[in-house]
Amino acid sequence: MNPEPVVxxxxxxxxxxxxxxxxxxxxxxxDFLSTQEGYLSTRLHRSxxxxxxxxxxxxxxxxSAQAFRDATSQPEFRSAPVPLRFHASLYEVVRExxx
Amino acid sequence: MNPEPVVxxxxxxxxxxxxxxxxxxxxxxxDFLSTQEGYLSTRLHRSxxxxxxxxxxxxxxxxSAQAFRDATSQPEFRSAPVPLRFHASLYEVVRExxx
Numbered sequence: 001m002n003p004e005p006v007v008x009x010x011x012x013x014x015x016x017x018x019x020x021x022x023x024x025x026x027x028x029x030x031d032f033l034s035t036q037e038g039y040l041s042t043r044l045h046r047s048x049x050x051x052x053x054x055x056x057x058x059x060x061x062x063x064s065a066q067a068f069r070d071a072t073s074q075p076e077f078r079s080a081p082v083p084l085r086f087h088a089s090l091y092e093v094v095r096e097x098x099x
Numbered sequence: 100m101n102p103e104p105v106v107x108x109x110x111x112x113x114x115x116x117x118x119x120x121x122x123x124x125x126x127x128x129x130d131f132l133s134t135q136e137g138y139l140s141t142r143l144h145r146s147x148x149x150x151x152x153x154x155x156x157x158x159x160x161x162x163s164a165q166a167f168r169d170a171t172s173q174p175e176f177r178s179a180p181v182p183l184r185f186h187a188s189l190y191e192v193v194r195e196x197x198x
Contacts, residue, residue, distance in 0.1 A: 009153075011110055011152075023194075027194070030194070030196060034196055034198065041195075041196060042195075043192055043195050044194035045108060046193045047188045047189065049188055049189065052188035054108075054186060057190060087153060089148055089151035090147045090148065091145060091156060093142055093144055095142070097133055
């Protein structure tokens with residue numbers, strides 16, 4: 001087990017007219033993932049500007065990379081993809097600063 | 100003034116061989132920005148996998164969009180850009196969940 005949580009960052013390409021459909025799909029995925037072993041938290045961000053490359057970005061914490069992979073390889077997750085281009089990866093925090 | 104902080108999310112396209120140069124440039128920018136009015140905190144993430152679309156993603160909190168724009172329009176900031184493709188926007192948190 002990794003003692004530090006891993007960070008999932010997922011940048012979604014969402015055309016402005018598709019916010020509602022995107023949010024409905026994202027919430028379905030969150031509802032499933034939040035029941036899975038190793039899930040810690042999630043935070044969905046929407047850009048202030050409509051012309052951002054990624055209008056929505058999700059930042060979630062998982063106990064380990066393995067827990068995230070196990071959760072997202074479940075048939076229930078794989079059968080209900082968000083129908084938009086996205087860029088998802090797992091990350092570790094390498095620099096941290098607070099005023 | 101916005102009572103909720105805004106979130107800067109910046110996704111950097113960093114080839115694997117350029118980590119050191121990227122980190123040095125990013126730290127110079129952080130050193131400058133962290134002295135500016137309205138800066139709250141920053142957290143730099145590196146992907147666990149070398150083939151992520153964005154090997155580094157920065158998530159920073161600012162008191163307001165205006166404070167961030169004022170800081171990044173300073174000549175000192177603009178004269179030392181990170182020499183890599185990046186996708187930066189300001190965001191608000193629209194969904195939040197914790198186990």
